[in-house]
Every structure is written in C-alpha cells, then in structure tokens.
Amino acid sequence: MASKDTWLSDYEACTDLSQKIMEKLNERSKEATTTTTYSRLTSSARSMMQTLHNDVNKLKQILIRASASYHLTQREIDKREGMLDTLLSRQKLIEQTFNNEKGAGRVAASVWQPATTNEEDVTDLSISQIRQRQQHMIEQQDDGIEALSSIIQRQKAIGLTIGREVDEQNEIIDDIGDHVERTNTRLVRETQHIRIIQRKSSSCVMWIVIVILFIAIIVVVAVPRPSK
Numbered sequence: 001m002a003s004k005d006t007w008l009s010d011y012e013a014c015t016d017l018s019q020k021i022m023e024k025l026n027e028r029s030k031e032a033t034t035t036t037t038y039s040r041l042t043s044s045a046r047s048m049m050q051t052l053h054n055d056v057n058k059l060k061q062i063l064i065r066a067s068a069s070y071h072l073t074q075r076e077i078d079k080r081e082g083m084l085d086t087l088l089s090r091q092k093l094i095e096q097t098f099n100n101e102k103g104a105g106r107v108a109a110s111v112w113q114p115a116t117t118n119e120e121d122v123t124d125l126s127i128s129q130i131r132q133r134q135q136h137m138i139e140q141q142d143d144g145i146e147a148l149s150s151i152i153q154r155q156k157a158i159g160l161t162i163g164r165e166v167d168e169q170n171e172i173i174d175d176i177g178d179h180v181e182r183t184n185t186r187l188v189r190e191t192q193h194i195r196i197i198q199r200k201s202s203s204c205v206m207w208i209v210i211v212i213l214f215i216a217i218i219v220v221v222a223v224p225r226p227s228k
Helices: 007-029 035-067 073-098 127-222
Strands: none
Touching: 007 035, 007 073, 035 073
C-alpha cells in the first residue's frame, strides 16, 4: 500500500515554525545582549532553526524522490518547487536576522551545522540545480540503456545465427536418417531374396539326388546278371 502524502502538511508545519522563529528573534532584539532573557531566546531560536533546517532538507529530499519516480504530476511538482523556494528564502532571511543581531557572533557558528545523514547533501543546491542534476542522471541512465540495448541486439543476432546453424544440422541429420532407413529396407529385402534362393537351391539338389538314384535303380535292373 502506498504511503500517505504528507508533504503539504509538513510544509505548513515548517512555515509555522519559521514564523515562530521570527517572533523569537523579534522578541530577542528588544533585549540587551547581556541579559539572561537574551541568552534564553538565542538558545531557543538556535534549536528551532536547527529543526527547521532538518525539516526543510527532508521536504527537499521527498520532493526529489517524488519527481524522479513520477509519483506527482509535473504541474504539482512545479507548484511544490515554488513553495519550497519561498520557504528556503524565508530560511535564509531568518539566518541573516539571527547573525545580524548584536552579540549573535557567539552562537552563530553552530547554528547551521548540517545533521548527520546518509543521503546526498543537497542543502546548498537550488531546485533548478537539483533538476539539472536529475536530468544528468537520467541522461546517464539513458546512455546505459542504449549500451544494454546494443548488447541485447548483438546477442539476438548471435542467437539467430546459432538457430540457423541448428536448423541446417537438423536437416542434415534428417537426411542421414532417411538414407539409413532406405538402406535398412534394402538390406531386409535382399535378405529375404537370399533366403528364397537358399530354399530353391536345397530343392534342386534334392531332385538331382532323386534322379540319380532312379537312374541307378534302372541300370541295376536292366543289366543282366551273369549265369553260373
């Protein structure tokens, strides 16, 4: 299930927080820099500014991912980019106001230290620069896809060549099989002929023997025996 889009509500929260920070700074500007109230307001404003800094970065990262994944329409992305630019301008104004206050030099150095994150640091990039970076990444992906497409086309051509070779070899094998089958049929037929000839040869020999015996009997009967 897709996660709920809370970007607009998070943006409103950042806007309210920035307004509260400005109120703190305005209240601090009325105090002497040596008073406890001034120090307390400075510490409170610094903590709120760090929270605003982190929340604005979160909004920027979410918008980048939504733009890259086409989760939002281009019109909505452009609208949110304009809103984020306004919030970034307000954030810079707050920073300038905080740093320009008399005596603020003691604490200004630690205000905008970025929070530790595993994501790419894009704090100092504008929306247009972020979009240019995204466009560059998309172009690199397109180049990779084109290279992959060329490899696939070459592999396809090789596959087709191998397929044709296999078809030709199959045809040769089929021809050999047909030839073997015809040869086997001829062998069977010739074997049958030989058997017939053998049976006929046996019959002829038998008749020759019979005729010879018959002639011998006639000769024996016809020839007279000498008298004693």
